[in-house]
Amino acid sequence: MPVNKLLLIAALALIAACSSKTVIDENLTENELYAQAQEDLGSSRYSTAIEKLKALESRYPFGRYAEQAQLELIYAYFKSVEPEAARAAADRFIRLHPQHPSVDYAYYIKGLSSFEQDRGLISRFIPLDMTKRDPGAARDSFNEFAQLTSRSPNSRYAPDAKARMIYLRNLLAAYEVHAGDYYLKRKAYVAAANRGRYIVENFQGTPAVGDGLAIMTEAYHHLGMQDLKQTSLDALKLNYPEHPSLDGGEFKVTYKQKEERSWLYRNTVGLFDNAAPLPPGQTRASQDVIQQYEDAEEAIPGELKEGLQGEEEKERSWFSYLTFGLFD
Structure with missing residues (x-):
């Protein structure tokens, strides 16, 4: 039988099982209802057991099995x-x-x-x-x-x-270590340093403390805060001399910056510090578009580029310009 048919049958059976509701005899005594619920639990029929335990509690709220039924109901829900x-x-x-x-x-x-x-x-x-x-x-x-x-x-x-x-x-x-690494990768160094400090302060005794110190060291390195970097590095060397971030006692930076940032860029996340002033009438977005165009132009093969240049040298009519050359 094809696998898709088996999956369809299994899905239909599951839907039918979920949609079916157990009919409980209203004439059952408290002892009988509890005994049946126990039998269902023992046979792993947890959905049926849940219905009977709920019926037992509602019909006999002050009976001898009422409190026990509530405990059994917790277990039945957990097992289901x-x-x-x-x-x-x-x-x-x-x-x-x-x-x-x-x-x-x-x-x-x-x-x-x-x-x-x-x-x-x-x-x-x-x-x-x-x-x-x-x-x-x-x-x-x-x-x-x-x-x-x-x-x-x-x-x-x-x-x-x-x-x-x-x-x-x-x-x-x-999990906090993964979050700190994510902030380092995104160059959110203040958030990374705070996350590393949170690990060190709140998870003492866990293997992640060394990673927290390493995150703090790298974040302070990128922020240019040499005193805090050295303090974190000293603690890392003293308590975790075999940490992967240390190579012969020297700290290895995991995420290197592509270019040096000024102190204004580091402290304002780049909002008030640009590499160069923009020409009049241009924005960063327009510069990005121009750069993408130039990159695409450089990627054109040489022989094809020569053909395109030859076409551009031809005289074009105003009709060609208006129709983008569709009817030339």
Whole structure:
């Protein structure tokens, strides 16, 4: 069977599964409804389990399984890859039962939902660099795990949460390094220096601190701030003597400027400093167009250019000029 037909069948099956709604017998007792929900969870039928757990909570809000159903609902949403729903269910449980013995579980699944949110279906099969993606979910996950470890330091979930926090902190620091490199490449040296300083001040203990010092050193080098450059370089040499930006103790500039900029250009991002005054009636845009035309003209092969020059030497009538030579 062709692959496109298989994909079509799979898509239709998925749509049918999503559109179908579980019909729950209204005569089921609380025990029966909870038992069926547990059976669905055990068989990985999470969508069906969600419907039954919601029905259990709505039909028996003060029953013996009401609070447990809320906890199971958080887990069912998480396993069905609905991170926003899982986090909402966890928030609701924490708000309703802040002193519940299992409230640490709600915090843990909430943090785990944010942790897995960035690691979607595609990233599980395609090797994506997570440090270059939007860190919003990673930052949320770190904060949620931090709440768990601070509120319940002896929780059974605390060790795993702490391990994930170390990973997330390194990931967030690496993202800041990518941002600093981007600013260096764009010659936004003040922003690059600020980003490097932010890494050094807020991510101590991560491998990215050396990169932050290197970003600061290079940014201050381009800005001509020799004292700040030397301070950053000394810290880099002292703490990270094997950093890739150092070659025999000397700093290697990664992004070299094409031309020397004046102090006015560096401090005003080029707004008030031009290489040469513009001729009357010209703008930078018009100069760029002229330069593009000249570059294109130089790229014309010699033999073709000679033919064009021969054509230009011919006398042209006013009609030829008006019609751009279409009817010559």
